Amino acid sequence: MKNFVYQNPTKIIFGEGTINQIGKEIKESGINKVLMIYGGGSILKNGVYDQIIESLNQYEIDYVEISGVQPNPVLSKVQEAINKAKEENVEGLLAVGGGSVYDSAKAIGLGCKYEGNVWDFYERKEKPKASIPIFGVLTISATGSEMNAGSVITNEAENKKWSVGTPLNFPKVSVIDPSVQSSLPANQTANTAIDTMAHVFELYFDGTQNVDVLMEYSEGIIRTTMKHVKILLEDPKNYQSRAQLAWCATLGLNGSNGVGRSGGDWSSHNIEHSLSALYGVSHGSGLAIVFPAWMKYVYKENIDMFERFAEQIFNITEGSKQEKALKGIEELKSFFSGINAPVTLKEIGIKYEDLGKIADNAAMLAPIGTLKKLEREDILEILKIAYE
Numbered sequence: 001m002k003n004f005v006y007q008n009p010t011k012i013i014f015g016e017g018t019i020n021q022i023g024k025e026i027k028e029s030g031i032n033k034v035l036m037i038y039g040g041g042s043i044l045k046n047g048v049y050d051q052i053i054e055s056l057n058q059y060e061i062d063y064v065e066i067s068g069v070q071p072n073p074v075l076s077k078v079q080e081a082i083n084k085a086k087e088e089n090v091e092g093l094l095a096v097g098g099g100s101v102y103d104s105a106k107a108i109g110l111g112c113k114y115e116g117n118v119w120d121f122y123e124r125k126e127k128p129k130a131s132i133p134i135f136g137v138l139t140i141s142a143t144g145s146e147m148n149a150g151s152v153i154t155n156e157a158e159n160k161k162w163s164v165g166t167p168l169n170f171p172k173v174s175v176i177d178p179s180v181q182s183s184l185p186a187n188q189t190a191n192t193a194i195d196t197m198a199h200v201f202e203l204y205f206d207g208t209q210n211v212d213v214l215m216e217y218s219e220g221i222i223r224t225t226m227k228h229v230k231i232l233l234e235d236p237k238n239y240q241s242r243a244q245l246a247w248c249a250t251l252g253l254n255g256s257n258g259v260g261r262s263g264g265d266w267s268s269h270n271i272e273h274s275l276s277a278l279y280g281v282s283h284g285s286g287l288a289i290v291f292p293a294w295m296k297y298v299y300k301e302n303i304d305m306f307e308r309f310a311e312q313i314f315n316i317t318e319g320s321k322q323e324k325a326l327k328g329i330e331e332l333k334s335f336f337s338g339i340n341a342p343v344t345l346k347e348i349g350i351k352y353e354d355l356g357k358i359a360d361n362a363a364m365l366a367p368i369g370t371l372k373k374l375e376r377e378d379i380l381e382i383l384k385i386a387y388e
Contacts (some may be wrong), residue, residue, distance in 0.1 A: 003262030023055030099143025106151035144253030191284025193229035267369030294387035
C-alpha cells in the first residue's frame, strides 16, 4: 500500500424517514438562509419537497429556490445560481437530488466566493480558496457526490465536461433516505449500479500492488451492487435492496475505496464525459459502453488483475490467464446488457465516422489514464472496440 492521509468530513444521516432532520442540521451549523437547488421537479411529486420545506420552516431557516438542474449539469445553470445566491445573500446551499444537483451545488459554492468565472477552477487556471457550506438530501444514488470532494460540470459552449476536486467541496451533511428512490424508473436504477461499479473499477484497475484489503473491499461492493440491482429491477420497492445499493454507491467513491492506491485510472470516465458533452448520453449508459472496451484494450498491462476480476466476480476458473481475463470482460458486458443498458456506441445512434470527433474531444486532456497512458490514437481504438 502507498502512504495516505484519509479524512472525510461529511456527516451521513441514512435511513427511512430521515429527511425531516435536514433543518436541524442546517440550524446547528449556524446557517439561517439557504439556496435550495433541485432538478426537474420529481421532488414535488414524491413528497420530498414538502418534507424539506416543513423541516426548514420548523427550524426557521429562510430559503430561496432554483430548479431545472439537468443530468450532465451545465455551466450556464451554475452561473445563474451563483448570481442568485449572491443577490440573495444566502449563507449555505441545499442540494436536493442526485449527483448532478450535488455537483452543481459544489460549483455554486466555489463561485459564491470567487469574483471570476467559476470555470477557471475546472480549467485549472485558478485554485479554489473558499466555498459556502453545502448540505444535501440525496434522491438518486449513483455518483457518490453526496460524500466526496468532486464536481463534474459541462461547459456547453465549449463541449467540455470537466471536473474539479477540492476539500472545500465536501458537503457538511447529506441525508440519504433510500425509500424515496423506490419510484425511480428502471433505467435510472440500472444506471445507479453501472455508475457505482465504474467508480470501483477506476480504483480497482489502477495497477496498484499489495492492496489486498482494498481489492476484497472493491469486490464486495461490486458483487453486492450486482446482486441488489437485479432484485430491484424485479421488485423496485424492496427497501433493503434500495438501502444496500444506495450505500454501495456512496462507498464506491467516498474515498474509502481509494486509500493506499494510485488515485484511480479514470480514462474511461474521461472518454465517457466526451460522449455526454457531445451527445447528451446519460453517464451510466456511456460507462456501460466504454468500460468493457477500455478493459479489452488495456488488460494485458496487468493481466493478473483482470484474471482475478474474472475469478472473483464471475467465478471463471478454467482457461489461461488471457482466456479468463477476456471471458470476465465479456461477462461484464453481458451483465450490463442483461440490465437493459446499451453496450455499443452503435446502439445509441453514434455514427462510426464521428469516432474521430469524440477522440479529439477526449484527447484535450491527454495523456489520460494510469494503468496505461492513453493518447488520441489509443482513445480512438477504444471507441472502435466500443462501436459494435
